[in-house]
Amino acid sequence: MAESSCSKADIRQVHQLRQKIRHAQEPDNPGLIYQWIQADNALAGYQTEQRRQHCIHQFQLLMDVVSDDYLPVHWRNTCLDSVSIPLCTLKCLADDTQSVTRVRQLFSELRTLSHYFQHSLSCYDQHYS
Template sequence: MHKYPQNRQNLLSPKRSLDIIETRIRGGIEHNNPPLVNIYLLQIADLAAAKTASSARFVIASRAFQLLYDTIADESVEVHWRVLCLDKINLPLQLMKKSCHGTRLQQQYRHLQYKLTLLYIKSYFLLNNPD
């Protein structure tokens, strides 16, 4: 028996495109379905692996990063869902790092790391100084 039987059955069906999964993740629509993020990230990794150009792999990974980043930053999304996305954001970062061939991609990668660091610091500050 699956841990999340009510949501598990249709996750891998062809009708659930990446756009649908991204919408569900971004809005926290299935916030009680943590495997959804894992399935999405596996699909992103497979899609990136199928590309031969490093810039194409970088774009795919940065799309996933931006989705998770936006979800983490959105205070209207359930906290536990945002924390899950924060836990999983390293996969797209790793994919981007592997695809950083060239100065422009390296600069974009460092910029996204910087944005994530600022978000983390802001979140930490807000949690520890509620005034």
């Protein structure tokens, strides 16, 4: 992390936003996700590898939320809709075989999980309709 160019307040803000997203503390505030991604990207700096790592962590956090059955369904769906943001950034940063392969793996993980998530939502809707 490029901590030398960022203040502790910036780092703390990103951490707080991350916690709010992970624990659905503001499930009716989808703008929170974009605010967090922008602030986290600012922490990443300009080095490609650091930016990649931040995008992977963003992807993983959003996928953790999507997979968490204890969180509100609409929040999980919002995170699923937003997971393409770090993935697309990561795709733009892919400049070698290893990074291209990693992006493909993450897209595959997203396809698998989104299929499961859509199926579980349809079961949820059928059960509570």
